[in-house]
Amino acid sequence: MLVSSLLAGAAVMVGFPLSYVYDHFLQLAVGSGLIALFLSILLYIKSLAAPESALAPGGNSGNPLYDFFIGHELNPRIGFFDLKYFCELRPGLIGWCLINICFLVKEQELRGSPSLSLILVCGFQALYVMDALWHEEAILTTMDIVHDGFGFMLAFGDLCWVPFTYSLQGYFLVRHPQELDIPVAVGIVLLNAVGYIVFRESNSQKNTFRRNPADPRVARLETIPTATGKRLLVSGWWGIVRHPNYLGDLIMALAWSLPCGLSNILPYFYVIYFTVLLIHREARDEHQCIKKYGVAWKEYCRRVPYRIFPYIY
Ligand SMILES: NC(=O)C1=CN([C@@H]2O[C@H](COP(=O)(O)OP(=O)(O)OC[C@H]3O[C@@H](n4cnc5c(N)ncnc54)[C@H](OP(=O)(O)O)[C@@H]3O)[C@@H](O)[C@H]2O)C=CC1
Numbered sequence: 001m002l003v004s005s006l007l008a009g010a011a012v013m014v015g016f017p018l019s020y021v022y023d024h025f026l027q028l029a030v031g032s033g034l035i036a037l038f039l040s041i042l043l044y045i046k047s048l049a050a051p052e053s054a055l056a057p058g059g060n061s062g063n064p065l066y067d068f069f070i071g072h073e074l075n076p077r078i079g080f081f082d083l084k085y086f087c088e089l090r091p092g093l094i095g096w097c098l099i100n101i102c103f104l105v106k107e108q109e110l111r112g113s114p115s116l117s118l119i120l121v122c123g124f125q126a127l128y129v130m131d132a133l134w135h136e137e138a139i140l141t142t143m144d145i146v147h148d149g150f151g152f153m154l155a156f157g158d159l160c161w162v163p164f165t166y167s168l169q170g171y172f173l174v175r176h177p178q179e180l181d182i183p184v185a186v187g188i189v190l191l192n193a194v195g196y197i198v199f200r201e202s203n204s205q206k207n208t209f210r211r212n213p214a215d216p217r218v219a220r221l222e223t224i225p226t227a228t229g230k231r232l233l234v235s236g237w238w239g240i241v242r243h244p245n246y247l248g249d250l251i252m253a254l255a256w257s258l259p260c261g262l263s264n265i266l267p268y269f270y271v272i273y274f275t276v277l278l279i280h281r282e283a284r285d286e287h288q289c290i291k292k293y294g295v296a297w298k299e300y301c302r303r304v305p306y307r308i309f310p311y312i313y
């Protein structure tokens with residue numbers, strides 16, 4: 001991320017036309033979609049020669065189309081280089097930030113300086129990406145890494161969907177500049193801060209607990225024992241709703257769209273899509289947890305009845 005930002009800075013200094021990315025946004029998005037399609041075809045062909053033990057639990061249904069979509073092989077590698085782990089964190093997330101930098105450059109060219117709205121959106125999203133990279137080991141336990149294979153869903157999601165749809169607020173702001181009053185901007189910064197605290201604290205609490213349940217930061221929390229020997233947190237963040245990290249993520253998503261005003265639905269695409277994605281993801285995770293923890297999970301659901309939004313859902 002640092003190297004990419006430095007290179008982007010150097011490109012601006014030498015007058016490299018970064019605004020090209022804004023001017024050819026659609027063409028670049030289609031190009032990356034085609035690369036993802038090509039990559040997933042290669043991955044599927046490679047998976048046909050993989051041993052049974054290397055196949056993904058979630059992508060070995062026997063239906064070639066479904067397995068192509070979810071990913072047939074769990075962790076395809078070239079030597080020791082893990083393609084899925086690399087794609088989950090590097091090209092798409094860093095590419096998303098680089099695209100935002102190109103939008104800032106474009107606005108500088110068009111209007112002399114980037115607007116406060118665009119600076120806020122790019123700043124919030126850069127924080128989110130840096131957080132994901134800083135805590136990169138946390139993705140090793142996500143269902144994408146543990147359960148799903150590396151197929152079209154993740155190749156397309158990581159290489160095309162993330163950089164080109166997650167940056168739509170910035171794209172919108174270059175085309176439709178928005179004036180933002182300082183009190184409104186302060187309110188939006190506070191909303192993003194609340195979302196980030198809920199997201200980061202809840203993720204860190206679970207990760208610390210999973211690494212070392214005796215850690216003084218989590219040792220006093222109430223838990224439910226399960227037949228696997230692992231325990232489930234039932235107080236702290238994980239006692240408020242069953243997915244406090246999703247709640248924080250959604251609050252941030254809203255804060256990224258609000259600087260774009262309320263006149264157009266396009267900047268709210270991310271909030272809407274992400275709500276659907278996380279509700280679906282929560283249902284998939286619930287299904288896995290019921291299989292893993294049985295009655296203990298049912299007891300957890302009884303103690304913590306709301307999934308993502310307290311008193312609503
Ligand atoms: N921006 C984006 O596009 C996306 C962002 N995300 C974000 O990524 C982060 C990770 O999300 P995700 O991988 O979906 O899932 P989670 O980090 O929420 O992990 C779910 C797992 O946590 C463990 N767990 C659940 N409840 C408890 C509990 N009470 N006590 C202890 N352990 C528990 C279970 O695994 P086990 O018991 O085996 O440890 C469960 O399978 C989230 O912050 C999410 O918002 C996710 C997807 C897309």
Ligand SMILES: CC(C)CCC[C@@H](C)[C@H]1CC=C2C3=C(CC[C@@]21C)[C@@]1(C)CC[C@H](O)C(C)(C)[C@@H]1CC3
Pocket residue numbers: 088089131132139142144152153154156157158161162
């Ligand atoms: C319409 C598409 C086919 C749907 C694609 C879904 C993907 C965009 C998401 C599935 C899981 C994702 C994760 C992240 C980004 C979006 C996808 C690929 C993630 C890298 C975002 C940052 C987080 O901190 C994370 C935990 C690293 C995420 C992991 C899952």
